[in-house]
Amino acid sequence: MGFFDIFKSKKSEPQSVEQGAEQTPQAEVREREERELNAGLEKTKQGLFSKLARAVAGRSTVDAEVLDDLEEVLITSDVGVETTVKIIERIEARVARDKYINTAELQSILQDEIAQLMEKAEGSVENFGLDVKEGEPYVLMVVGVNGAGKTTTIGKLAAQLTKAGKKVYIGAADTFRAAAIDQLAVWAERAGATMIRQEMGSDPASVAYDTLKSAVANNADVVLIDTAGRLHNKIGLMNELTKIRNVMSKVVGSAPHEVMLVLDGSTGQNAFEQARQFTQATKVTSLAITKLDGTAKGGVVIGISDRFHIPVRYIGIGEGIDQLRIFDRHDFVKALFGKGATE
Numbered sequence: 001m002g003f004f005d006i007f008k009s010k011k012s013e014p015q016s017v018e019q020g021a022e023q024t025p026q027a028e029v030r031e032r033e034e035r036e037l038n039a040g041l042e043k044t045k046q047g048l049f050s051k052l053a054r055a056v057a058g059r060s061t062v063d064a065e066v067l068d069d070l071e072e073v074l075i076t077s078d079v080g081v082e083t084t085v086k087i088i089e090r091i092e093a094r095v096a097r098d099k100y101i102n103t104a105e106l107q108s109i110l111q112d113e114i115a116q117l118m119e120k121a122e123g124s125v126e127n128f129g130l131d132v133k134e135g136e137p138y139v140l141m142v143v144g145v146n147g148a149g150k151t152t153t154i155g156k157l158a159a160q161l162t163k164a165g166k167k168v169y170i171g172a173a174d175t176f177r178a179a180a181i182d183q184l185a186v187w188a189e190r191a192g193a194t195m196i197r198q199e200m201g202s203d204p205a206s207v208a209y210d211t212l213k214s215a216v217a218n219n220a221d222v223v224l225i226d227t228a229g230r231l232h233n234k235i236g237l238m239n240e241l242t243k244i245r246n247v248m249s250k251v252v253g254s255a256p257h258e259v260m261l262v263l264d265g266s267t268g269q270n271a272f273e274q275a276r277q278f279t280q281a282t283k284v285t286s287l288a289i290t291k292l293d294g295t296a297k298g299g300v301v302i303g304i305s306d307r308f309h310i311p312v313r314y315i316g317i318g319e320g321i322d323q324l325r326i327f328d329r330h331d332f333v334k335a336l337f338g339k340g341a342t343e
């Protein structure tokens with residue numbers, strides 16, 4: 001079956017989350033999660049599919065012309081030029097090796113090559129992707145520009161972790177606006193986590209310090225530190241993040257264990273720019289890419305993961321508390337290019 005047939009097949013309907021999902025057998029949970037992922041990535045997938053269908057229309061083999069068109073498809077799908085060139089080169093090499101490749105095989109080849117490009121984020125599945133250890137809290141510091149989805153991602157993450165039986169502490173180190181602290185408090189409450197806060201305008205490093213002290217004293221398993229993203233320049237950002245890191249390592253020597261940059265996927269190329277700035281300002285060890293629902297720019301995940309050599313740990317596919325996913329590159333490419341995606 002070719003791209004046209006896939007494109008024509010019926011669209012998946014977003015499924016409602018059933019009550020008592022804890023009782024459903026593994027396979028059903030897995031199936032539901034796959035449906036939700038497909039629904040979340042629907043716009044990107046539709047964009048890619050219609051462009052790909054046009055690129056291969058009337059052609060049976062993957063030749064130079066098809067590859068040219070494919071290159072354009074990927075670039076206009078926010079994958080980024082450098083990563084696109086890499087993907088095309090890999091497919092060219094494959095064409096040269098296998099001589100004749102049917103255009104109908106292109107989608108599975110794309111899935112293979114793209115999945116290989118993306119760096120692996122290998123956390124423990126039991127702890128929702130984090131390598132939580134016994135004896136000291138696992139400290140995750142969350143950075144990113146204002147509006148990227150940091151607070152929401154922390155809330156969703158806290159909910160998953162408490163559900164997994166972990167004791168979670170959240171530090172409200174975005175002290176810039178009172179509303180930001182209140183928003184985090186609402187999420188902490190929903191998630192069943194403890195939030196440590198100070199007044200609006202207080203020193204973020206001081207909040208981080210208090211949070212870690214309290215977390216250690218109460219044998220917390222995980223600490224999530226929210227930060228402000230509205231720093232006007234790189235030096236200011238660097239200084240503030242460095243100060244927070246230093247003060248945390250005074251309490252837990254190995255903290256932070258992870259610095260996660262949250263990027264708004266719907267901003268497309270702008271997310272690349274943010275990734276560049278934050279990786280220059282501090283050491284970023286993982287990425288969360290949010291708002292992939294409702295955007296056709298999901299291709300950024302592929303480019304950013306490749307360009308910055310930082311694994312994508314989570315993707316956000318909605319505002320709901322359960323709409324954060326551990327990123328799985330195979331599931332992701334399958335949701336974008338796979339046959340099952342539109343069946």
Ligand code: GDP
Pocket residue numbers: 144145146147148149150151152153229262290291292293294315316317318319323
């Ligand atoms: P912060 O400034 O980085 O802390 O960003 P917030 O967490 O406050 O999020 C900004 C807005 O993005 C809020 O309205 C969130 O509901 C929304 N948001 C965050 N993640 C997602 C997502 O995965 N999907 C959608 N649709 N909205 C999201």
Ligand code: GDP
Pocket residue numbers: 203205206207209243246247250
């Ligand atoms: P400071 O702003 O010059 O004090 O810089 P630091 O980076 O050393 O610390 C930032 C904040 O973390 C401080 O303002 C304190 O609130 C807190 N902090 C750091 N070290 C300590 C400490 O040893 N004891 C206490 N109680 N708080 C500390």
Ligand code: MG
Pocket residue numbers: 150151152174180226
């Ligand atoms: Mg926030």
